[in-house]
Amino acid sequence: MSNSLVLSLNNLSKRFGTVVANDTVSIELHRGEVLSLLGENGAGKTTLMNMLFGHYVPDSGTIEVADAKGVMQPLTLGHPQAALNAGIGMVHQHFTLAENLTALDNILLGSESLFSWRHNRKAARKKVSEIIERTGLAAPLDEKVGNLSVGERQRVEILKALFHDARILVLDEPTAVLTPQEADTLFENIGAMTKDGLSVIFISHKLREVLAFSHRIVVLRHGKKVGEIATADADERVIARMMVGADTPTTPRDTQTPGAPVLELDNITVKGKNMRTSLRAANLVVRAHEVVGIAGVSGNGQSALAQLVSGLISPDAGEMQVDGQQILKFTPPAMLKAGIGRIPEDRHHDGVIGAMSVAENLIIERLQDPAIRKRGFLQQKYIQENAKQLCKDYDVRGPGIDADARLLSGGNIQKLILARVFECTPRLILANQPTRGLDLGAANEVARRLLEARIRGAGILLISEDLDEVLALSDRIMVIHDGHLVEANTDDRETIGLMMAGEQV
Amino acid sequence: MIRIEPRETPSRWWTFGIPVASALLALMLAAIPLAAAGANIFEAYGQMFKGIFGSTFAFTEMLTRATPLIFTGLAATLAFRAKLWNIGAEGQLYLGAMAAVAVGTGLIDAPGFILIPLILVTGAMAGAAGMAGPAYLKTRFGADEVVTTLLLNFIILIFLQMMLEGPLKDPMSLGWPQSSPIVDAAVLPQLIPRMRLHWGLIIALVAAVIAQIMLSKSVWGFKLRAVGENAAAALHAGIGVKRTLMSAAIVSGAVAGLAGVSEVAGLRGYLTTDLSPGYGYTGIVVAMLAGLSPIGVVISAIFIASVFVGADTMSRAMGVSSYLADLVVAMSLICVLVGGFVARFRIIRTNKGES
Known part of the structure; x- marks a missing residue:
């Protein structure tokens, strides 16, 4: 040199x-x-x-x-x-x-x-x-x-x-x-x-x-x-x-005994247009008090899995059960009703409506809730108080609850989505790339909230391309490659890396 | 070198200031061709002002002209807020007018308090049907609604000609292609004696207030805005995007249909193919000028009607072409669009080669 x-x-x-x-x-x-x-x-x-x-x-x-x-x-x-x-x-x-x-x-x-x-x-x-x-x-x-x-x-x-x-x-x-x-x-x-x-x-x-x-x-x-x-x-x-500027707090994790299954995928096949959007006979169980991490290189079926659990696509074959109840209709409202909270991968595109206010974005998944609507009209007083409370509890910082959501930084948008998801005390949380692009402080906050929900008894399906994140947060790791889901049975980085590349281990 | 960066927070002031400034700027720019035509511009604008505010008659004429523009402006606003590009208000207006004529020319014999609501409802339904088709094709097959609604306008106009030569033709019309007159009970009453201004204006104002409230306060309006601003996020959040688009289409078409009812039952009394001098298309300008706000639509409709009525007076008094009105309207729209750009973006001058 x-x-x-x-x-x-x-x-x-x-x-x-x-x-x-x-x-x-x-x-x-x-x-x-x-x-x-x-x-x-x-x-x-x-x-x-x-x-x-x-x-x-x-x-x-x-x-x-x-x-x-x-x-x-x-x-x-x-x-x-x-x-x-x-x-x-x-x-x-x-x-x-x-x-x-x-x-x-x-x-x-x-x-x-x-x-x-x-x-x-x-x-x-x-x-x-x-x-x-x-x-x-x-x-x-x-x-x-x-x-x-x-x-x-x-x-x-x-x-x-x-x-x-x-x-x-x-x-x-x-x-x-x-x-x-x-x-x-x-x-x-x-x-x-x-x-x-x-x-x-x-x-x-x-x-x-x-x-x-x-x-x-x-x-x-x-x-x-x-x-x-x-x-x-x-x-x-x-x-x-x-x-x-200070020592990073390592996310505290305690051992939790997994409970009953909250999400079961049984031989689910999704015939997508390409590898990105297909799943091949995927089996998956997420139990209460458990974080299941999906490791994989981007574009191996993660988005099909996320869209399926979000209710945006229907499977071509196989069954899905939430809390033991079989899902018959694969629509976002059906998934919300079944108790699935969804943290979308692209938070700007799918998570918030930038031109609507923070307060409005906080209730967008609850439009059927009687607290939000009375005779077809929005309950402004409730919506305002709800927003004030959630912004305080989840530390959403920005120009105020009536300002457009697009004015928030990436980390605060993610906190807004967390507030919306966690307030409904979901049985299952789909966290798709929950910390991508966030700074360390916001990422730690997301991790802390996810683990908190795990203690409360939620099952968490974590999809991430950051292997370190998967390793740090998951109780069990599954590897996705070319639409196949395989149990990793290890937390060895090299082994998982090989599985992500599609090699038989 | 010029650089363009988005503004973090577009000022609230711009929202109101830009349309007003644009309108004034357009009037000033219109002075150039006016002067070129050899007219004294101060006298010309004086005549224009007189043509709008000079007498009760002038003022009510202007409001009469504004009435259909409020309806079509609302129709465009409601659809555009959901990013549903309804260019077919002109056709939906004629469908509404045809329905009003079909029901209101003696088919049913009933007193006014039944007949007037009846023709309003059937006219609205006809307009709604006219927009439901394109919206269905869009949500089901992805057909571009700009193309379908635009082309449907011509189909409806030809259909109207057929009807006016056939089933709807007035047997007493001496061969003119026009419908039988609306029966007296179905005519929208005048607001002021001996003036043409009619109840259509009141209905339009009520529609604007309802639209404003529904958009900002109702769950339906919330869904409409959500779908318009970010359909992907709305879908993800569990909002039925297609259903919302269909409902926006139906309401938009219905309001456009009311414009036809109001014109035929409030002003003309019978239907011809020249009922609307392009109110459906001008409604789009009205809506854009109003920044897609229902209350704003009332103001911008009055502005555009003033320009048209005022220019008529001016052209008669001064001998200049009344096409000047189109010029002012077109220029104010351009000014608003440019102004909207300025509101959203900052234009920065950077020095070349600074280092």
Whole structure:
């Protein structure tokens, strides 16, 4: 690892109205280095990267990037093209590939003039092949991206950045969609690339990965750089303390004796349009006082399982029972009536109605409740008091109960949904990605509430792509792969990882 | 360079300020072609003002013109709040008028307190039926309601011509394609003696108040708004999205049907194919100008009616074309749409190459 500087962010500040998103943040990146950028949601990571890429103009501060000869040059701020020309590439968490084009065409996309007479595929293929040889980023270049696995798509994204001569690569939560094995491959590739002289900024929430493979860690909190530490000197507790400002309370768990089954799936088959939306003869039992965690790589049938239990789809075969009662009608009201509380995966899209008030969102599942409606009219007084009480009990913070729900932050929207779900004392709680995208404080709160409901006697079906979360919260773990549900019978990370990849263990 | 960012909290002030500012701006912009036509703009606007407020007659004429626009504006508002794009108010208006004529021209002999509610109900039902079809096709097969309701307008108009040449034709009309006159008992009474203003206005105002209350206070209105704002979340929360859309369609069509009843039984007394100069379409403008608020619809309908009636007077007095009215209405709509954008987004100027 050479010590020459390639990127220097100098005292960058950015404020939005009264909110200080970044306060005099300075970061240096060296050639061949992997720098981890850590911080809770809202700590300012995204704003910082948006300034680097020219999407935002900083209020003050400068950015310098080394040119091809290694001489530091000031970067023109507020121009995405300038950042690209300076050799900064980014791989977003959500890929930006055209599914109907081949991997090679996707890599070429944007590198040619709109009016160029024909593709120069031959030269491009040679250049891409060279990059693959150097870095080990294997991807089938002539396959359509729609047919590639998630790991392969990610490699195509990285290849695209490297093809455009990126010397600095920003990876935004790259492992969120990968199996542990795929993630390991990615880390190997990155190792090869950094030997080649590439510098990487790695944004992640997963402390384990950050510790395993970065050289240096920078922690942001409330828009300020609060810590910078060589990875060799860090451990999980040190970093977590930097991020939240105090020791993280580990979620207290006691042993509970499972009670009677609250949810039983008996050979349920859902013939979806694709793997994402199918279940194949799935069997599942969730008992009272029990958390059953569903581990799996995204897109293996989790959404079919969640939609089924939410009442959004009906099974093509098999039976489902809640509290011993067979479900005959698969509709959301039927599931609510059966005592299922649902925390949806996409809380902005399915969880709340952004243009309606917090108070209204809190009662949206209870429109048949006599406390809410009298002769077809809403009981405003009850709705207001209900909202005041719930916002207090669940610590929902925002501009007030009559403000639109869209004005709440992600964590507070999730607390609003929790309040709505838990107030009905459900028998079964479907928690689909309940902490995704939340900061540590809000995530702990969600976990605490779920475990509280477990003590009360609810059964909890936890679907999560974060294996650490599944391991931390579940009494039993099942692995979902390609629509099949398999009991894990272990809490060994490696074994579960192999099962998630579809291997027989 | 210009950058556009969404505002965190669109100010409440914008909600009321933008339509008013837009209307004023549109009137000012209309002065340009007016001046180009060689008219003294102050005198022209003076004539326009006189045409609206100059006499009891002028004022009641304006309100008479506003009455159908309140109905069709409400029809558009109720459907649009559920994101159901009912472009068919024009056709539903004629269906309502046909039903009123079918029942109210001597089919039933009854006193006014029975006959008037009867033609209102049958007219509303006919309008509702006209919107229920497209809504069913949308919820069942996913057919785009913009296309179906729009095309249905032309089908209904041709159907009307057929009826006026056939079963509904007045035998005493000397060959003109028009219906028999509404019987006296079914005619909506005048509000002021010797003025054309009729009870339709009162019914329209009551409808607006009821719509306002239902939208903001009732469970039905809650569901309607929920479905319109985020159908996926509404479905997830257990709201019957398709049922809500159907009910919105039926109510919207019914209100549009009432516009037809009000025009035929309150103003004309008989039905022809030129009963409505596009009230159904203008209703969409009324609703948008009102920001889809039922009470706002009353105000914006009065504004648009004022522009039309005022422009008529002005064109007679000044010799300029009354198409100026269309110009003002169109420009105020554009101003409102641009204003709505400004309310939701912040436009920021950034200095190029600052570093």
